[in-house]
Amino acid sequence: MDRRFLTVLGVSLVFALVVSAIFYQLTARAGTPAAKAPETKEMKDVVVAAKPLGIGGSIKPGDVKVSKIPSDQFPKGGFSKVEEVMDRPVVSNILLEEPIIVGRLGERGSGQGIAPIIPVGMRAVTVRVTEVVGVAGFVLPGMRVDVLVTGRPPESNDTVTTTVLQNIVVLSAGQTYQPDAKGQAINASTVTVLVTPEQAELLTLAGNEGRIQLVLRNGSDHGIEKTTGRQLGELFGRGSGKKARTAANGEGSDGAPAPRPRPRPVTVAAAVAPPVAAPPPPPPPDEIVTFRGTVRAVEVVNSRKN
Numbered sequence: 175m176d177r178r179f180l181t182v183l184g185v186s187l188v189f190a191l192v193v194s195a196i197f198y199q200l201t202a203r204a205g206t207p208a209a210k211a212p213e214t215k216e217m218k219d220v221v222v223a224a225k226p227l228g229i230g231g232s233i234k235p236g237d238v239k240v241s242k243i244p245s246d247q248f249p250k251g252g253f254s255k256v257e258e259v260m261d262r263p264v265v266s267n268i269l270l271e272e273p274i275i276v277g278r279l280g281e282r283g284s285g286q287g288i289a290p291i292i293p294v295g296m297r298a299v300t301v302r303v304t305e306v307v308g309v310a311g312f313v314l315p316g317m318r319v320d321v322l323v324t325g326r327p328p329e330s331n332d333t334v335t336t337t338v339l340q341n342i343v344v345l346s347a348g349q350t351y352q353p354d355a356k357g358q359a360i361n362a363s364t365v366t367v368l369v370t371p372e373q374a375e376l377l378t379l380a381g382n383e384g385r386i387q388l389v390l391r392n393g394s395d396h397g398i399e400k401t402t403g404r405q406l407g408e409l410f411g412r413g414s415g416k417k418a419r420t421a422a423n424g425e426g427s428d429g430a431p432a433p434r435p436r437p438r439p440v441t442v443a444a445a446v447a448p449p450v451a452a453p454p455p456p457p458p459p460d461e462i463v464t465f466r467g468t469v470r471a472v473e474v475v476n477s478r479k480n
Contacts, residue, residue: 218245220273221253227268229291233259238274251276263290288346288366297374298345300366301386313365317344318391321367321377325384336403338380341396343368 224239238256252273253259263280280290292298301321313319321339326332346366365388369377380386460475 216245217242218248219254220248221256221259222271222273223268224270226270227264229264229267230288232261232263233274233279235260241271243273249273249275265290291345292368295370296368297371298366299369299374299377300364301377301381301388302364303386303388312390313344313347313388315344315346316393318342318393318395319344319365319367320389320391321380322387322389323380323384324387325380333406334403337399337401338376339369339373340398341391342373 219240220243221238222241224237227233227237235256238259240254240256252275259274259279262282264278265280266278268274268278288298319342320337321342322335323338324333324335327334344365345368347364367377377386462473462475464471464473
């Protein structure tokens with residue numbers, strides 16, 4: 175075999191191997207994704223609750239702590255320093271490790287207890303209730319009630335019960351601003367409700383002039399019903415609802431017999447006797463009518479005497 179041919183063949187094989195190795199390296203390098211360098215997220219301080227915080231108290235040094243979270247997860251309205259939340263009242267329940275935000279706190283200096291919970295423009299009025307009158311054994315903060323008042327209106331001799339306020343929010347029962355852990359009812363002698371200034375005047379007047387009773391309603395029912403009130407007479411069947419029935423039975427509105435109509439006076443013309451009618455005429459006599467051709471003949475059979 176020619177040496178020149180073998181030399182060319184060997185050089186070709188070597189060149190092919192080199193090209194194949196280079197191509198393999200390029201292909202392997204393109205198929206393997208480059209390892210990304212770990213990103214370093216920026217961290218930021220946030221104030222969180224060190225223990226569960228309830229409504230009505232103010233934040234003390236042991237109630238909160240500072241934690242670090244990624245800056246992109248920092249809550250809107252959050253705080254970075256403990257000094258920013260110190261001595262501010264809690265107006266909404268805060269859970270353990272929950273970030274403190276401005277919506278959960280009242281303004282510093284607005285007081286403690288129920289005052290920070292009252293929205294601007296509203297008023298809190300306390301109503302005294304008993305186990306018999308009212309729903310003190312079943313009321314919880316956050317429930318909605320109607321307010322009924324029983325009393326005697328001016329210039330009236332009948333006792334009336336009417337609904338004066340509807341769909342009123344209960345702020346607290348006694349000194350409790352939230353239900354207990356078991357969600358049980360609170361037995362309290364006073365209930366504080368949230369009302370407008372006009373409703374506060376009406377509720378105070380009702381408490382001074384009559385007896386107040388609270389009526390529970392469904393929390394999702396926000397409708398306002400039109401009621402006319404009820405009188406004591408209606409309870410015993412003598413109210414306005416019996417007017418038509420008593421009138422039909424000949425009774426007055428108070429249940430007494432209705433007065434009889436007075437007899438009409440008799441005039442002279444009405445006392446004169448009517449004229450005597452004339453006797454009827456005698457009946458006609460019985461007749462027999464006969465026809466003979468064109469001749470008509472009439473014969474009296476029996477003539478009755480008058």
